[in-house]
Structure formats: structure tokens, C-alpha cells
Amino acid sequence: MLGIVLGLVSYYAILLLMEHWRIDDALDVSSVHGVIGIIGALAIGIIASTRINPEGLDGLLFGNPIQLSIQALVIAVAGALSLGATIAIMKIIDKKDNRAQGQGSRRHWPRHCAAHIARVCQLTPPSFSWAQNTNNN
8 A cells, every 4th residue: 555655656756857947867767766755764864663673763643743844854964965965966077078078179179160061052071181092991
């Protein structure tokens, strides 16, 4: 039963992220792992029981409301760390991509320029010596 409910929650989270918030998540990782992970962490804060896990703590339903607050804090910290790491990775990738594009455009500028002019003028672009095959045996 829990699997069916969480499957439906995951499906509607995908719809919410893609259609309502317009977030393009190609693999639906945010809705499947993120949303369901948050629900699972909060559920632990609500239904945890020392009868099932004697080494753990009771949750909200068993008289320990602070456990739900702890779980919510852990979710917030994990989200903040994930967001910070994602921003850092995106900045590194952006710098490397910009650097590579700058080098590539300078290195191949004559070829791209000639191809663009040829397209505009509907001409055949000239062949370049570095693009020709030199193994003509």
C-alpha cells in the first residue's frame, strides 16, 4: 500500500515540477528521489518507534515531537549542501565550457568564417590543407 501511495506522490511530483514550475529534469531525479526522500525522512520523524528499533528514538506519534523537528532540520541541511554543491559544480563547468569555447572559436575561426560566408553566398567552401586527407596511397 505504501508503495502505491508513494508511487502516486512521485508521479504527481513529476507533473508539478515539469508542468507547473517548468523545471526540466530529464531523469526525474528531483521528484523521484528528492520528494520521496523528504517524505520518507519526515515519516521517520512521525512514526519511528523504539518497539521496532530499540536503539532508535520514538517519533511524533509515540510521544517525541522533537524527532520530527530533527528530521526537518536534517532535510534543510541536506538541501542546502546539495544546492551549494550544485552551484559550485555548475560554475566550474561554466568556466571550463567558456574557456573551451573561446579557444575553439579562436582556433577554428577562419574555417567557421569561410563556411558561414559560403552558406550565405551559396558557394562551396574552400578546402583547407589541415582538413584534407594526406594518406593518398
